[in-house]
Amino acid sequence: MTTTAPASYWEPLWAGGRRYRQLDGHEKRLMDKHLGPGRERPALDVGCGDGALARRLHHELGYRTTGIDCSPSAVALATAQDAGPGPGPVWRCADVTTDALEALPEPAYAVITCRLVYRWLDDKAAFLTRVRQLLAPGGTFWVVTEIAGRRKDTTPLQGLGISPAEAETLTSGWSSVRTADLDVLRCYALRP
Numbered sequence: 001m002t003t004t005a006p007a008s009y010w011e012p013l014w015a016g017g018r019r020y021r022q023l024d025g026h027e028k029r030l031m032d033k034h035l036g037p038g039r040e041r042p043a044l045d046v047g048c049g050d051g052a053l054a055r056r057l058h059h060e061l062g063y064r065t066t067g068i069d070c071s072p073s074a075v076a077l078a079t080a081q082d083a084g085p086g087p088g089p090v091w092r093c094a095d096v097t098t099d100a101l102e103a104l105p106e107p108a109y110a111v112i113t114c115r116l117v118y119r120w121l122d123d124k125a126a127f128l129t130r131v132r133q134l135l136a137p138g139g140t141f142w143v144v145t146e147i148a149g150r151r152k153d154t155t156p157l158q159g160l161g162i163s164p165a166e167a168e169t170l171t172s173g174w175s176s177v178r179t180a181d182l183d184v185l186r187c188y189a190l191r192p
C-alpha cells in the first residue's frame with residue numbers, strides 16, 4: 001500500500017528519473033493473444049506511466065486508447081513520446097480511485113489494462129468496482145502484477161508481489177479468468 005495520496009508518492013519518482021520494467025516480446029505476445037485486434041474499439045490503460053503499453057494498444061493492436069496516470073511527469077513523458085504518424089492515445093492526468101469517471105473520453109471500454117499498478121492501490125475492492133463500471137459487456141480487464149513468493153528470500157523487492165488474498169479479491173466475480181505467467185509476474189485476462 002501507499003501511505004500517501006498516490007500522486008504524492010509517484011510524482012517525485014517519475015520526476016526524479018525512476019523508470020519501470022519494459023514490455024518484452026513475451027509479454028507483448030500474451031497481450032496480442034488475450035486482447036486481440038482493437039478494430040478502433042476504446043481501450044483504457046490505468047496507471048499508464050510513460051505510455052508504452054497504451055501506445056502498443058493504440059498503434060499496434062488498433063485500439064482507440066486513453067492512458068491515465070496520477071503523476072503529471074509520467075503523463076508529460078507519455079505525451080512527449082507520441083511521434084506519430086497519425087494521432088496517438090489520449091493522455092489524462094487523473095487518479096483512477098478518486099476522480100470522476102465521467103471525465104474520461106468514453107463511457108465504456110472494450111479493454112482496460114492495469115500493469116504494475118494493482119499492488120499499489122489501497123482499496124482494491126473499490127478500484128475493481130470502478131473497473132466494472134467502465135468495462136463494456138464482453139470486454140477484457142488485463143492486469144499484470146507481481147505475485148508474492150516468486151523472488152528469492154533475500155531480495156529486498158519481495159514486497160512487490162500481491163498476496164493470495166489480494167489475488168482472490170482480483171479474480172472473484174468474473175465469468176472468465178485466464179492467467180499466464182511471466183517469471184515473477186502474472187497476467188490476468190478477466191471477463192465480466
Ligand SMILES: C[S@@+](CC[C@H](N)C(=O)[O-])C[C@H]1O[C@@H](n2cnc3c(N)ncnc32)[C@H](O)[C@@H]1O
Pocket residue numbers: 006010011020021046047048049050053068069070071074094095096097114115116117120121
Ligand atoms: C510501477 S508504475 C507502472 C507504470 C506503467 N503501467 C508500466 O507498466 O510501466 C505504477 C504507475 O501507476 C500510477 N498510479 C498509481 N496509483 C494511481 C492512481 N490511483 N491513479 C492513477 N495512476 C496511478 C503511478 O503514477 C505509476 O505511473
